Amino acid sequence: SQKIEQNSEALNIQEGKTATLTCNYTNYSPAYLQWYRQDPGRGPVFLLLIRENEKEKRKERLKVTFDTTLKQSLFHITASQPADSATYLCAPEDETSGTYKYIFGTGTRLKVLA
């Protein structure tokens, strides 16, 4: 069955540094992959969507890569700020479903220290 792995442990980094979060998936080949941010008690907020024919996508301080050979997506936040502290969710599309359905990882908790 499909499996998604994100760093299960919290990631602590110093303000101003680049945070890199990893999402690995196995047993399927998504055509799209989404990244979300979730704060406690709130719904996930969409950040970026990357398609299989796009190696990299950027939005302001955010960058996502999508390596379909390694079955991995990396999510980078440059010049990180304390306000970036949140849980980040990876969601590759479940192409086996035949419908537009995504499978969400459990997320990586990022804490940016001032």
Place this chain on the structure above:
Amino acid sequence: NAGVMQNPRHLVRRRGQEARLRCSPMKGHSHVYWYRQLPEEGLKFMVYLQKENIIDESGMPKERFSAEFPKEGPSILRIQQVVRGDSAAYFCASSPTGDQPQHFGDGTRLSIL
């Protein structure tokens, strides 16, 4: 532009009662998804609807759970005869088409006494 609206934000029910969770998608969005989240766990897909049609309900328990998205009005997730194990946060998301990003509401936190 109003985002995805879910209500109520918090719902308390006693075992055996019915729970109705509502979701109004963003304007122009005809695709609706329901997810369930337990503490420290990921979002689990339940059901995918597109105006008046259930596209994929593979993640929804066969018994006690149902979902609808009528031509007019919000999408409804209905849980009959609730049990303690139904306690969770239920999130709704919408998108304009299936291959576009999903936008989430802030969820309904269901507590079963």
